[in-house]
Structure formats: structure tokens, C-alpha cells
Amino acid sequence: GAGVSQSPSNKVTEKGKDVELRCDPISGHTALYWYRQSLGQGLEFLIYFQGNSAPDKSGLPSDRFSAERTGGSVSTLTIQRTQQEDSAVYLCASSPRLAGGLDEQYFGPGTRLTVT
């Protein structure tokens, strides 16, 4: 079946502009996660959603970052007033049942964001 998909695969934007990154999780997966990987760095948790529960936003680096998940499926990560330090690969993952670390996660291919 289809895996996790993300769009766009690459995004170049000017400093100060807003960007939206999209994630389509595996159909039926309950939990959805956003991560960031800066060049040469490890994975950094941003936010996760599980079902109708309040999302865990504890990893969002500033209030310029926000995310929503509509209808328990597609998610959009929005970065307002982008800064050069926002340049990174943004990865989405989903898991079938449980959020946090309790279930295997399936990763999308990522969106490479470059802020010029």
C-alpha cells in the first residue's frame, strides 16, 4: 500500500515568507509526527498528533511554527516569517495505533526547505 507522502519535496523561499508543508500519512494510522533534521544534525521532534487528543507541541522551536491535522488524516506544518536557521529537511511519520515511542513509525521522504 501507499506509504507516507510529503509535498513539496523541495521548497526554496525567501527569508520572511511563510511556508506550508504537507504530510499525507498512511491511511488509518492514528498518530502523526513532524520532525526536523538540520544539515549534519540528528532528528529533532517538533509535534505529534494522536486521534482527537490535544497535540504534543513541546518540540516546536518558536511560535512561528504551527501545525494542524484535518479530519484525522492530512497534516500541514506552517512556518511563518521564515528565517535562515529554519533551513532543514522536515520529516513526517505516522504510526498505526499509539503515539510517542510505543509503536513503529513509518517515515515520509521529507521536504527539504531552503530559506535564502
Next chain:
Amino acid sequence: KNEVEQSPQNLTAQEGEFITINCSYSVGISALHWLQQHPGGGIVSLFMLSSGKKKHGRLIATINIQEKHSSLHITASHPRDSAVYICAVGLGRRALTFGSGTRLQVQP
């Protein structure tokens, strides 16, 4: 000190060698994950374990909860195993905490 430490950071091996990558963590966990990140960037989940040992093909993962330590072993390594291997730990519904990864290069 990071909550999840991996060693070595970089590893070069000859094809056929037995490889061990280590992960130590300092917090209580519900489960530990091993992930593989290919040179192109894609990430695949290899194992999720909370005790004992798991095996999949040439890959073996072990965990010692008392010692807060896990190892990932690759037997009969092959150039296609070249990737970054990432250890991550989770506690309950808290988000995963990731190690910085081990970059493995297997030479033919």
C-alpha cells in the same frame, strides 16, 4: 549530556565484517527504536524493542534495560548496509528522543 548517546559516530568496515553499533540512554524508557537512514535521506524503522533481542535477516538488536544499553549488530556486512543508523528512545506517550546517529560505510 545527551539523553541518548551512540557510538561510534563513524564506522568504516570491510564487506563481510561483523558490525556493532552501541546506544546508551540515561532515562527510563518504554521502548527503544533503531532506524536506518539511507544516503538519499529516507528513514526506515528497523526494530522496536523493550526487552531481550530481536533478529531480522542479518540484523540483530539487543537491549539491556538494567544497564540502559542497546546494541545493533550486522552480520556479514555488505556495501548496501552503508547508511546512518539512529537509536531513539520513548517513554509512554512522550515523543521519541534521538541519538545523533552512527554513519556506517561498508567497503567492498
